[in-house]
Amino acid sequence: MGAPDPGVGRRAFVAGAGAALLTGAVTPADARAAGGEGPAAAADGPTAVVEGPLPDFHPALRAELTFPLAWGKSPIRDFRAWRRAARAKVEELLVVGSQDRTPYAPEFTDRRRQDGYTSELVTLALTRHERVRAALLTPDGPGPFPAVLLLHDHGAKFDIGKEKLVRPWYDDTRLASAQGWAQRYFSGRFVGDELARRGYVVLCADALGWGDRGPLAYDQQQALASNFFNLGSSLAGLMAREDARAAGFLAGLDRVDRGRVAAVGFSMGAFRAWQAAALNDDLAAAAAVCWMTGLKEMMVPGNNTLRGQSSYHLLHPGLPRFLDFPDVASIAAPRPMLFFDGGLDPLFPADGVLTAHEKLRAVWRSRHAEERLHLKSWPDLGHVFVDRMQDEVFDWLDCVL
Template identity: 60%
Template sequence: MNLGITRGVLPAFYERLRDELTFPLSWERSAGHDFPAWRAEARAVVAESLMQPAAPGPEPFDPVTVEASDAGPYTARTVEFALSRYGRARGSLLMPHGAGPFPAVLVLHDHGAEFTIGREKTVRPRSDPDRLARATAWADRNYGGRFVGDELAARGYAVLGVDTLGWGDRGPLAYEDQQALAANLLQLGTSPAGLAAHEDIRAAAFLASLPEVDERRVGALGFSMGAYRAWQLSALSDGVRAAAAVCWMTGLKEMMVPGDNTLRGQSAYFMLHPGLHRSLDIPDVASLAAPKPALFLAGGRDHLFTAAGVETAYAKLRAVWESQGAGDRLTTTVRPDTGHAFTAGMQDEVFAWLDRWLGAPVRESAPGPAATSGAGGGLPPSS
């Protein structure tokens, strides 16, 4: 009997462990099919797996604007706010000219083993030529040469991007140090994935709190790890009204096979909640967002996710949305000729979808005056 490990650093008995996962809290196993009750119970299980102790009271954002500049149809600002009770973080905030209130999108950056830039993967950096060069190269490689945050702002959306712990201004983390970070956070009673989820909820709430933003029209968008974060955020936050996830959805069992990228370990820590899958499959968690609008796009040539895993997940998602009479609010698409990328064509599809579900933005006829450093947005200037 082989009690050791097999290819992909899996235990030789991994198939038995995998078969024991029955996801007893999944919607399909719900006896009463009482959706609000199921969601409340499942959310409680997810919340416990995040390992985020409850705050003693309301946590103020205490925002300041660090710098601002005119960017044509919108103002580009660097803002600083309390991302959690543990510390502050900087974000890239794009705000259309005019009075608003505007629909808004939290753009969530990918992993990609590129830590020197984070929010700059989705929002063009303006004050650092070196970061701009790296971000432009990243956009060319993964985003069809576009900065999706800037594209949305030009369409009339308020946009916010924030670094995850380890990226950009909150790093940079070295690839081989991800395991040490995860181990240390676990020793301290939390996890990278749980902390990131909590911070994403806070970032979305901060965006919704801005006076120029219509809190009824806040969405989330991400590619790759950002996609995981986008659907997870919609599942856990009632304040996020719609989410678009590009290139991250699968069934767990179909993902846990030799050779899968997740089995390499390191980057998985940012998408791994200890013990959660004893109760829920990956699409079960995403289904907590139902019946809100949700868009899932996959690449048929994406080497990170098997076709079987994507189809299994899509089937589970469709069953939940359809059970709530909201099948028209769920879009699940596979682009057969696309790999692991957020192409310009996919972006155009996402932008049209966001216009539909967050409401077509009202464009102002003329932009306001150019912003000056430290100005704008109802935020006090940095001291």
């Protein structure tokens, strides 16, 4: 079996030398030797420029983050009006222009019968700039079927994207890498294939930099993101737009029951899942595994997000002046939402998870819909989406869809 056409998707990948990663602190002496101490030093005496990669005055900046547009803090008291205002603010700060109405113009190839479902590749226009190849799985039977927009993780592994979740029947060269990833994080399962066997249409595409649209090198991420900013756009905003558009495409397929479409993701894919649900009402539900926290609780020395690089895929400039992560996810309320976290997950401190869950619970409770919100911590698990977690997500999808 041949590999996918390398021309599809690669045109949008901005290559170039990677940005250097700042890891060291600058001492007061270094700062003075460089030509001055700045306002903080003038007010409070000599101070280091950075604490690790954080500015010394980061506690003051964190204190200024009050998330005034959050439901309950916003002066808007009508929930539907609040949803419109909050979504409009997120849309504004995606920094990728207006919503894209480009026809999808899908082309279907590489169709193959599998055990209980049919797999095929579909190439479609998620934006006006590029056509993207995705895996599409359809259960046996007459349909229409419920459907899942499946969103892959980051993992600093770029040679595979959709192949992390769907077995690559179309490319033997990626199979070993995909199987290794599935074994490491998913108990050896391909989550998309499992869902298709359970009766769900599944769509899974590569984000920019992964699989057909890469591979991106780890230390190129900041350079790629800064080039987007220089072009008046945003790497994270592009991913958000593409995911929302993919949800619309999936919901519009004749084989899909438009009212029964969910987003499911792990790690960065979880972030993408609740974000897509906030931006697109075509998604009736979302399941997010191992990505939900309060921003302030995450922005602490030593946290992975402070390293730069990978964080740019999730960073919308200016949004924290208005909304926290759970506030954005709450735009999807009162639709059914599932959030799992691993109690041993080093990426998301327990206080951040607790803060986020409390905010989410308050919003769904205010809508008299707390039973539609499924929050769970797995105390013996880390940053994984293993079989018992998958089984619970699958059962939950069967129930809410």
